[in-house]
Amino acid sequence: MSQATAAVKKDSQAEHHEELSFLYKYILPVDHKIIGMQYIFTGLIMAIIGGYFSYAFRMQLAFPGEVVPLYGLVGPGEYNMLITNHGTIMIFWVAMPVLIAGFGNYLIPLMIGCDDMVFPRLNRLSYQIFLVSALVLIASFFVTGGGFGGAWTSYPPLSSNAEYSLTDWGASLWILAVALEFVSFLLGGINFITTTMNARAPGMKMMDIPIAVWFIVIAVILFMASVGPLIAGAVMLFMDQRLGTSFFLPSGGGDPLLWQHLFWFFGHPEVYVVLLPTMGIVADVITVFSRKKLFGYRTVLYTAFATGGLSFVVWAHHQFIAGIDPRVANVFVVTTVLISIPLAEMMFSYIATLYGGSIELKTPMLWALGFLAAFLIGGVTGIYLGASALDIYFHDSYFVLAHFHYTFFPITIIGMFAALTFWFPKMFGRMMNETLGKIHFWGTFIPFNCIFLPLFFLGLAGQNRRVYNFQLYPDLATQDLQNIRIFATLSLVVMLIFQLVFIYNFFVSMFKGEKAPNNPWNANTLEWSIPSPPPHGNFKTLPTVYRGAYEYSVPGRELDYWPQNEAPK
């Protein structure tokens, strides 16, 4: 199997899947499970880089001008580069690949009962482009002038003129990497939607599809419908940087606001693109660990559609103080506040699912509950920011920063850990250590709140984002505010140290953990009906689906779960 020299060996029977050489199994795979893991591992490596960057700039804020251990001195330009690339990496190279591409690839074929994605080669190409994009981004840190420092939103003219950004090639490589990454997810997205439409197991009706799959597909639809304008904008920005055009430069007849519209037309649906997969994963986790049917399957699904539709008409709430017409701003206030209704309904459904269930606090469940609690804070603080009058005060303050970290951190990190701990037995055929998992959860969740809750207060005190050194602003350099900064930074360090527990647990469990049975959590969905880890080709025979994914604790049944593919007696 791992002999690189061995030619592809055919099994005697045509329906058996071939044993592949190491090269074709792990380096150039078409198997969705391996591609999914490639995405997840690349995403995790990028998460380490992004986390390291946040450590460096938080240390600079807490102890300005001092040498940061394990990093060195953080200069002003470097500070900008660190915050820019921290944001870029965490959203585009961690949240997207792990939650959508990684778990999407891994879970969709397993959960809908087919042997692979519909376009396996397209899938491989998608990962390869993604890998190139990650390498281009990493390369941009090492060119003359360093990595791009114009914030992840990359507003021109700061991003389009080398004399303003001082990162000539850094800025160009950054936009190139982002554009490549979108092309990659575009190919992946085509695959996800088509697979879910055409390759479902016999008997699986629309309303039998697990919410995790539904939400990944809805997220991908949102992505595909919104990414075109950003690719167009990226091409224009790249031309402004390298070919001397002036699409976004007022001096040459262009319009800088145009970029903001193109960016946020994508950028706001993007929030829901990363939110929905986590929401779906959490739905699956909480139903399994509360042994209850999902409360209002259809409601949850329709609220996701409503959220998706509304997410296309809220983008200008990022631009309230950018000089757009106040009358237009009013419209966007209404749509922005409106979008909290379907999301609140979704949260309500999840809490109603928990109500009265026999809750089992296993590690994945802790992460799922942690997500719901933390995301609720993120969602509620968003309502303040959606009001244009309040936003004049809050805009670009640490209040905004704390708000979106209370959404993105639960989505990306907590959601990722919920999914990883939940599907780890399926992925690697071994169980993770529960005690270490719980230590890691509390060691992440408590410091997370200690980092970002204080930042709300810094924001209310008037502290702006993207400031390199607050000593330069006497009003903000007071000791009480500085103490809050130091507290947040130390919490971050504690949180990062606790990630070592996860890394240890992850790799030790992968090789030495207790062997996992087919269905360790007694769950219903199809992926638990096959061996862990699933063989190449997944299902020995195509499963037939008889019921929805959430038939837990059905009265009159001996078992408290009812696998989707179990034939009725």
Add this chain to the structure above:
Amino acid sequence: MTTTSSQSVLLATSESSLPRQPKRAEPPVSSGVIGMLLFMVTEVMFFGALISAYLVIRAGLDEWPPWGQPRLPIETTAINTLVLLVSGFLMSYSRNLFKKKNISEGRKWFGYSILLGTFFFISQGYEWAQLIKFGLTVSSSVYGGLFYLIIGAHGFHVIGTLAFLIYAWNRLGAPVNPITSEEIFPVQLLWYFVVCVWPVLYVLVYLD
């Protein structure tokens, strides 16, 4: 895994590699077509963004096209537009022939459609060379930038789709590992898109 006829094509599907029981229902629309339609949704949004960028920038300027910039060749491009439209019609004609199982005749008209598409691309390239000679470049004005951006984006789609079409034409009915006329349909769809978006761009950029 049984080999399918289109294994080496990027859009090869894995559906046919599942010969096991129970069979899943034959999907009403083939995966290749769905994939291409989804791709076209993104393309529509992409060109939509370019068009809105054009309108926004133009609305912010007093004089359009700016003073001192060459005017675009409306008449020759009109003829060129006609050529592209005819190419699209020929493509749809060949599709009809494919549906009637008249593969060799269909392949012939498919080839003529490719030829007309190539003519369109070459004459656009000639037009660009002339315009650059007259002083319209990407950096000469935002007008030039937008022209090359939008027409260039379309040009990239033309050449990319043509490459796919030529590859498909070559493999259609080839002795080894051929593509069927059904498998060609997604690429034909993409060509319809490229043909249909052009008149919109022509009216927007050249006439207005």
